Amino acid sequence: MAFFFPKGLSLDDTGSRRPPMQTNPNFIAPCGLYCGVCAVLYATRDKNEKFKNRLVDVYKGKFPGSENLSTDDIQCAGCLSDNPFGFCKACSIRDCTQSKGYSGCHECDDFPCRFIEDFPMPVGKKVILRAIPYWRQHGTEKWVLDEEARYVCPGCGHKLFRGAKRCNKCRLEVDLD
DSSP states (O other): OTTOOOTTOEEOTTOOEEOOOOOOGGGOOTTSOOGGGOHHHHHHHHTOHHHHHHHHHHHTTSSTTOTTOOGGGOOOSOTTSSSOOHHHHTOHHHHHHHHHTOSSGGGOTTOSOHHHHTOSOHHHHHHHHHHHHHHHHHOHHHHHHHHHHHSBOTTTOOBOOTTOSBOTTTOOBOOOO
16 A cells, blocks of 8 residues: 555655654555544454443444444454454445555545545544545645544543544543544
């Protein structure tokens, strides 16, 4: 994919050498919804059953075969992993970019297309429409770093997930998307 840097080399905006970005390539979702800040990934990583129960309500009926979604189905290792969440497995955006040989929508002249317009999750669609032009302009490394920096509570510094409305540590209301 186009986002890998030569071993031991990464360039910042000034062209200076620095250590390479340490991002799991399975988290570089083609649609622009960076997996490193995904609620499903957090719930999987933390084995948080209470959070998984809330996510069942969010995703039930939103993708083919999800009518009987359970907490056992709320698991993911990243969109491009061998174990993506069911929503990502059934994603027409992912299928489209792969069929065109692109690593993401940021490489496509047809963005935004009908797959973006028809995206079933309002927060996701909002983020896609923000993230893809940014990714296109600034490149993968800066896009990932800035997505990770965006989803941090401004009150206490706790790491948040995309779509969070309140910090679960200090309870501050947030609107980061």
